[in-house]
Amino acid sequence: xxxxxxxxxxxxxxxxxxxxxxxxxxxxxxxxxxxxxxxxxxxxxxxxxxxxxxxxxxxxxxxxxxxxxxxxxxxxxxxxxxxxxxxxxxxxxxxxxxxxxxxxxxxxxxxxxxxxxxxxxxxxxxxxxxxxxxxxxxxxxxxxxxxxxxxxxxxxxxxxxxxxxxxxxxxxxxxxxxxxxxxxxxxxxxxxxxxxxxxxxxxxxxxxxxxxxxxxxxxxxxxxxxxxxxxxxxxxxxxxxxxxxxxxxxxxxxxxxxxxxx
Numbered sequence: 114x115x116x117x118x119x120x121x122x123x124x125x126x127x128x129x130x131x132x133x134x135x136x137x138x139x140x141x142x143x144x145x146x147x148x149x150x151x152x153x154x155x156x157x158x159x160x161x162x163x164x165x166x167x168x169x170x171x172x173x174x175x176x177x178x179x180x181x182x183x184x185x186x187x188x189x190x191x192x193x194x195x196x197x198x199x200x201x202x203x204x205x206x207x208x209x210x211x212x213x214x215x216x217x218x219x220x221x222x223x224x225x226x227x228x229x230x231x232x233x234x235x236x237x238x239x240x241x242x243x244x245x246x247x248x249x250x251x252x253x254x255x256x257x258x259x260x261x262x263x264x265x266x267x268x269x270x271x272x273x274x275x276x277x278x279x280x281x282x283x284x285x286x287x288x289x290x291x292x293x294x295x296x297x298x299x300x301x302x303x304x305x306x307x308x309x310x311x312x313x314x315x316x317x318x319x320x321x322x323x324x325x326x327x328x329x330x331x332x333x334x335x336x337x338x339x340x341x342x343x344x345x346x347x348x349x350x351x352x353x354x355x356x357x358x359x360x361x362x363x364x365x366x367x368x369x370x371x372x373x374x375x
Contacts, residue, residue, distance in 0.1 A: 116131070125367065140241055142166055142182045165191055166182060278312070278331060285300070325360070
């Protein structure tokens with residue numbers, strides 16, 4: 114039995130749980146160790162079942178609790194070589210932390226972890242495909258400016274895909290509190306996926322066998338869950354797919370996400 118839960122998902126902090134009955138991994142640790150352990154306890158997850166944490170990239174909302182969690186749980190940190198270098202040079206992880214630089218597939222307690230490159234404004238940014246012992250495949254793909262062929266190929270055929278649906282373009286452009294350079298960054302090929310960019314990929318995913326779609330990393334200032342859901346549903350409906358029959362669609366909340374049993 115495979116399980117997936119977006120424990121935290123926002124620009125304030127991100128952490129995703131992916132596991133089997135015997136072992137699990139975390140993707141990103143962008144909130145405090147205390148909050149991570151509380152979130153696991155609330156779901157009756159034994160913290161000793163967490164065997165590793167994989168890091169997508171070095172921004173603070175993905176790594177702020179990393180060193181403390183790795184030390185507390187005694188688990189290795191998996192990341193690209195560039196990300197590991199950055200984390201060490203900026204004292205975001207201690208020398209005592211065990212690190213595994215990505216070089217092909219990494220296997221931890223029967224859980225296989227593969228990465229793919231994502232286009233974001235930091236070196237070594239990655240998304241992940243996690244293959245669980247029962248054959249289920251789960252993908253985590255956030256913080257990217259566009260969907261490359263490599264990204265698409267990595268996501269196709271996964272049972273569950275957590276994908277960024279960061280902003281509504283019109284809301285972002287009209288936001289008076291965002292300076293123009295920040296808007297340019299978000300809209301660039303090294304920024305974040307819009308609702309439209311995300312939605313346009315979903316029919317291909319469902320056609321390939323994806324049955325669960327989790328929209329993630331929604332902007333608190335430039336998006337709303339109903340807006341992101343409406344965009345996704347429109348593309349899927351136009352392609353002839355029916356919600357709850359062909360796919361399940363869910364927006365990851367800032368915290369307190371539900372557990373999926375795959």
